[in-house]
Amino acid sequence: MTVIQELSEQLQQGNPKNVAELTRQAINENIDIKTILDKGLIAGMSVIGEKFKAHEIFLPHVLLAAKAMYAGMDLLKPLLLKEGIPTRGKVIIGSVQGDLHDIGKNLVAIMLKGAGFEVIDLGNDVSPEKFLDTAEKENAGVVGMSALLTTTMPVMKKVIDLARARGLYGKKRFIVGGAPLSSEYAKEIGADAYCFDGVSAVETVKRFAGIF
Amino acid sequence: MRPAIRFLGDELIERIVSEGRHIMCKLGIEIHNDTMLSLLVDHGVAIDKNTNRVFFNQSIIDKALVSAPRSFKLYDVLEKQAVDLSGFNVNYTPGSAAIYILDGKTNNIRRPLANDYTQYVKLMCKMNNIASQSTAMVPADVHEKISDSYRLYLSLLFCEKPVVTGAFTIEAFEVMKNLQVAIRGSIENLAAKPLTIFSCCPTSPLKWSDVTSQNLIDCAKYSIPVEYISMPLSGFMSPVTLVGTLIQHTAETLSGLVMSQIVNPGTPILYGGSPAFFDVRYETTPMGSISTMMIDCAYNEIGKYLGLPTQAYIGLSDAKHLDAQAGLESSMGATLAALAGINNISGPGMLDFESCFSLEKLVVDNEICGMTLQMIKGIEPKEDFPSQPIFEELLKEKHLLISDHTLKYLKGEEYYPGKVLSRANRSRWEEEGSTTISERAANEIDKMIKQWHPTLLGDDIKKELTQLMEKEAQKYGMSKLPQIN
Numbered sequence: 208m209t210v211i212q213e214l215s216e217q218l219q220q221g222n223p224k225n226v227a228e229l230t231r232q233a234i235n236e237n238i239d240i241k242t243i244l245d246k247g248l249i250a251g252m253s254v255i256g257e258k259f260k261a262h263e264i265f266l267p268h269v270l271l272a273a274k275a276m277y278a279g280m281d282l283l284k285p286l287l288l289k290e291g292i293p294t295r296g297k298v299i300i301g302s303v304q305g306d307l308h309d310i311g312k313n314l315v316a317i318m319l320k321g322a323g324f325e326v327i328d329l330g331n332d333v334s335p336e337k338f339l340d341t342a343e344k345e346n347a348g349v350v351g352m353s354a355l356l357t358t359t360m361p362v363m364k365k366v367i368d369l370a371r372a373r374g375l376y377g378k379k380r381f382i383v384g385g386a387p388l389s390s391e392y393a394k395e396i397g398a399d400a401y402c403f404d405g406v407s408a409v410e411t412v413k414r415f416a417g418i419f
Numbered sequence: 420m421r422p423a424i425r426f427l428g429d430e431l432i433e434r435i436v437s438e439g440r441h442i443m444c445k446l447g448i449e450i451h452n453d454t455m456l457s458l459l460v461d462h463g464v465a466i467d468k469n470t471n472r473v474f475f476n477q478s479i480i481d482k483a484l485v486s487a488p489r490s491f492k493l494y495d496v497l498e499k500q501a502v503d504l505s506g507f508n509v510n511y512t513p514g515s516a517a518i519y520i521l522d523g524k525t526n527n528i529r530r531p532l533a534n535d536y537t538q539y540v541k542l543m544c545k546m547n548n549i550a551s552q553s554t555a556m557v558p559a560d561v562h563e564k565i566s567d568s569y570r571l572y573l574s575l576l577f578c579e580k581p582v583v584t585g586a587f588t589i590e591a592f593e594v595m596k597n598l599q600v601a602i603r604g605s606i607e608n609l610a611a612k613p614l615t616i617f618s619c620c621p622t623s624p625l626k627w628s629d630v631t632s633q634n635l636i637d638c639a640k641y642s643i644p645v646e647y648i649s650m651p652l653s654g655f656m657s658p659v660t661l662v663g664t665l666i667q668h669t670a671e672t673l674s675g676l677v678m679s680q681i682v683n684p685g686t687p688i689l690y691g692g693s694p695a696f697f698d699v700r701y702e703t704t705p706m707g708s709i710s711t712m713m714i715d716c717a718y719n720e721i722g723k724y725l726g727l728p729t730q731a732y733i734g735l736s737d738a739k740h741l742d743a744q745a746g747l748e749s750s751m752g753a754t755l756a757a758l759a760g761i762n763n764i765s766g767p768g769m770l771d772f773e774s775c776f777s778l779e780k781l782v783v784d785n786e787i788c789g790m791t792l793q794m795i796k797g798i799e800p801k802e803d804f805p806s807q808p809i810f811e812e813l814l815k816e817k818h819l820l821i822s823d824h825t826l827k828y829l830k831g832e833e834y835y836p837g838k839v840l841s842r843a844n845r846s847r848w849e850e851e852g853s854t855t856i857s858e859r860a861a862n863e864i865d866k867m868i869k870q871w872h873p874t875l876l877g878d879d880i881k882k883e884l885t886q887l888m889e890k891e892a893q894k895y896g897m898s899k900l901p902q903i904n
Contacts, residue, residue: 262838267829270821310818390846403846 210236211247214279218251221271223278230279240286248279249295249323256322260406266314269405273321280323294325296416297347299338301329303362308355311385315351318405319412335366342379349412351402354385364396371397380415384408421507421797424758426717432724435662439669440480447472448625448674452632455678462681475677483677486684489726491644493551493581494612496602496876501581502550504689504728507760509795510550511753511788512583513543514735514769515618517556517776523861526740528775530559533901536570539768540577541871542778542864548788549767549781551616553583556776562895563587565888568594569900571615572888575602576881579874583646583765585618589630592637594891599643601883602876610642613687616730616763620648620693621671623656627678635675639682646689646730646763647675652704653714655697661714668692668718676727689763690722691730693773704772707737707748715752716759723760731756734766734784735773741780741857745770749780750787757791764788779860782867786836793834801828839863 208216210233217225226248233243255272258264287294300316302309309331320326327345329337333352342350350370354360363383370376376397383393384402393401399415402408427435450456450473456466465474490505502510520531536558543552554570561569567587574582575598586592595615603609617638619631627635638645649671651657657664672690679686696710697703705711715731722729734753738744749766756764767788768781802809802824809824819825839859841848848854854862885900892900 262835265829265835267820267826274821313817401846403844403850407847407850 211238211242214243214247215251215254218248218272218275218279219254221268221275223275226275227278227282230282234282234286240283240290241292243279244283244287244292244323248276248283252276252321252323256406256409266405269321270314270317273317276321276323280320295323296349296412297325297327297345298349298351298412299327299329299342299345299347300351300353301333301338302331302353302355303359303366304332304334305362306354306356306359307331308385309353311355312351312353314405315353315384315402315408318409319351322409322413324412324416335362335369338366339369339373339375343373343375347379349380349382349415351382351384351408351412352398353383354388357387360385360387360392363398367397382408382411420799421795422758423507423760424716424755425720426713427720429724431662432721435665435721436669436725438666439673440475440477442625442666442670443475443480443674444477445474446625447474448621448627448670449473450627450632450674450678451629452627452636454636455627455632458636458681459678473674475674479677479681480673482684483673483680484725484727486680487676487727488685488687490728491613491687493616493644494614495579495581496575496614496874497579498603498612499579502763504762507795508762509757509760509764509792510762511548511734511764511767512551513549513553513555513767513781514732514765514773514776515553515555515583516585517769517774519771519775520556521740521770521775521777521779523777523779523857523864528739528771531556531776532560533558533569533573534904536573537577537903538864538868539776539778539781540574541868542781543574543580544578544871544874545867546767546781546785548785548792551581551583551763552578553765554585555768558901560901562892562897564591564895565594565891565897567591568598568891569888571595572598572884573903575599575614575876576884577871577874579876581613582615583618583763584615585620586634587630589633589637592634594887596637596641596643597887598884601887602880606641613642613644616644616646616689618648618691619645619675620650621675623649623651623671624667625670625674627674632678635678636682639679639686642683642686644687644689645675645679646691647672648730648732649675649692649694651694651714652697653694653710654699657694661696661710661717664694664696664714665717665721668694668714669721672718672722688727689730690718690725690727691763692718693732693765694718703737705737706732706735706766706769706773707744707752709751712752712755715761716755719756719759719761728762729760730763730765731761732765732773733761734764734787735769736780737770737772739771739775741770741777741783741860745780746783746787749784750790753784753787753791754794757795760795778864779857782837782839782860782863783856786840789834789836801832837863
C-alpha cells in the first residue's frame with residue numbers, strides 16, 4: 208500500500224494522529240501537494256460519503272473521518288497557499304438573526320470542512336449584513352443560512368434581498384437549510400438551493416464548485 | 420430486565436392442563452394409525468377398536484412429560500449451531516406451505532413455481548433476523564407427491580439455514596429423511612445435530628390422522644424434532660371461550676407428545692399450534708385476530724409451565740396485499756410472541772390466512788423481527804452511573820456524536836432497519852423517488868438475490884441431493900426436475 212493509499216485508509220478509520228503522520232511523511236517524500244490532497248484526503252472522504260449514503264457507516268464515523276481530515280489539512284494548508292493552489296472553495300455559514308439553534312448548522316459545517324471546503328462559521332444570531340460583509344471580505348462563493356424557527360426564516364429573504372441591493376446576487380450562491388425549510392420556500396425567496404441534510408449540503412456545494 | 424407478558428396465572432394453567440388430561444383419559448383421542456394404536460396398547464393404553472378412540476392414562480402422560488427434552492438446538496447444513504430452542508429464546512421462521520404467491524411484479528396471486536421457491540430460498544440467506552428457513556410455499560410445477568420433498572431439497576441446496584418443514588404423505592418422509600442424512604453423513608449425526616423440524620398436525624377436534632400419526636412415528640425413530648400444530652377454531656371446532664380452546668389444545672398437543680415419546684423417549688419436540696378464533700361473519704380463520712394471538716401466547720405459557728420449548732403460527736396477517744393491515748397484524752403478533760418468549764415463531768412473509776406468501780412482506784417482516792428481538796433485550800444500565808461525566812462532556816462538546824460513550828453503545832442500544840423502512844426526512848425520501856414500502860421491498864429483493872452466492876456445502880453432497888430428488892421424481896413419472904434459473 209502506498210503512503211497515499213494508507214493516508215486515505217487512515218482517514219476512513221477516523222484516525223487523526225495517523226493521518227497527520229502520513230501527511231507529513233508524504234510531504235517529506237516530496238509527493239505533489241495536490242496529489243496528497245486529492246488522492247489521499249479527499250478520496251478518503253469520498254469513500255466515507257458513499258458508505259454513509261449506503262448506510263454502511265453512520266454519522267459519527269463521518270464526523271470522525273472529518274476530524275482526521277482536518278489533521279491532514281492543517282499541514283497542507285500553508286503549502287497550498289505557498290504554491291498558489293486554490294482550495295476547493297470557501298463557504299460562509301451561520302444561523303440567521305434571532306435564531307440561536309446551531310446543531311444542524313454545525314453538522315453541515317463539519318461535513319463541508321470534511322469534504323475539503325474552507326468554512327467560515329459565523330455562529331448563530333447572524334445579521335444579514337454580517338453574512339454579506341464576511342462573504343465579500345473573504346471572497347466566499349457560497350453563503351449557507353440555517354433556521355430552526357418559522358419566525359426566523361424570513362431573515363433568509365432579507366439576506367438575499369440585501370445581496371440583490373449590493374449587486375452580489377448571482378455572483379454568490381445562497382443555500383438554506385433547517386427543519387421548517389423546503390425547496391418551495393427556497394425557490395420563493397430566491398435561494399439557489401435547499402439542503403435537507405449534511406450530505407445534501409456537501410453535494411450541493413460540490414456541484415456549485417464544479418466538483419462531481 | 421427482559422420484558423415479558425403473561426395471560427394466565429399458574430393456578431389457571433394447572434386447571435387447564437388438568438382438564439386437558441381429563442379429556443384425553445375420559446373422552447379419548449381418535450387415532451387412525453394401526454402401528455400407533457398397537458404401540459399404545461403395548462404401553463397399557465385402552466382403545467376402542469370400533470371408533471379408534473384412545474383413552475390415555477395419567478401415568479403415560481407423566482412419563483412423556485418427563486422424557487421430552489426441555490430444549491434442543493438446530494444446526495445448519497454446515498453443522499453450525501443456528502437456533503437455540505430453550506428458555507425464553509425467540510427465533511423466527513417464515514410461515515409455511517402457502518399454496519399461492521403474491522407476485523410482486525403484477526400484484527396478483529398465482530400458484531408458486533420452483534423458480535419462485537428458489538428466489539425465496541436465496542432471499543432467506545439474507546434475512547438476518549429470521550434464524551431458520553421454512554418450506555414456505557408449495558411449488559405447483561412438480562408432481563404433488565413430491566411437492567413436499569422438493570421444497571426441502573431446494574432449501575437444502577441453496578441456503579445453509581436449518582429448515583422447518585413437514586411431509587404431506589407417509590411415503591414422502593423417506594426421501595425427506597434421506598436428504599438430511601446425505602448432508603449429515605449418518606443417521607447418528609443427524610440425531611445429534613438436528614437440521615429440520617417437522618410440523619405434525621392433529622385434526623380438531625381431538626383426532627390424529629393416519630398420515631400425521633405415521634409422521635410422528637417416523638420422526639421419532641430418527642430423533643427428528645417435531646412441532647405439534649393443534650388447530651382448534653374457537654366457537655366452531657372448539658369451545659368459543661379462550662380457556663375452553665386452550666383445554667382442547669392441551670389435549671391434542673399432549674396426545675401428540677405421548678405418541679412421540681413412546682416411540683422414542685427423548686425425541687425433541689415443540690409445544691406448538693396454529694389455533695384461530697373462528698370469524699362467524701366471514702367463516703374464516705383469522706391469524707390476525709387478537710384472540711387468536713392471545714390463545715397462542717397462552718398455550719406457550721402452558722408449554723413453558725410443563726417445561727417444554729414452544730412454537731406458534733403468529734406474526735402473520737390476513738391482509739391480501741402488503742398494506743397497513745399486513746403491518747399492524749404482523750407486528751402486533753410478533754411483538755406479543757416475542758414478549759411471551761415463544762421459542763419458534765412461524766409467520767414472516769405470510770398473508771391471507773396462511774395461504775399466500777409474499778417475498779416483499781418477508782423483507783418487511785424481517786425488520787419487524789429485528790425490532791422485536793431488540794425489544795426483548797430490554798433496558799440495561801451500561802456506563803450510566805454516575806451520570807455526571809457524560810453530561811459534562813455534552814455541555815463541553817455541545818454534542819455527543821463522536822463521544823467514546825456513543826461509539827461504544829450506538830449499535831447495541833438501537834436496531835437500525837434496512838432501507839425498506841423509510842427513516843429519511845421527506846426531502847430525501849422525495850429525492851430517492853418517493854417510493855412506497857412495496858417498491859422499496861422490491862428493490863431490496865433484487866439487490867439481495869443478486870448478492871446470493873452458492874452455499875459452502877460440498878459439491879459431492881449437492882450432487883447426492885440431486886440424485887436422491889431425481890430418483891424420487893422418477894417414481895411419479897417426472898423424467899427431470901424443473902429447470903432453475
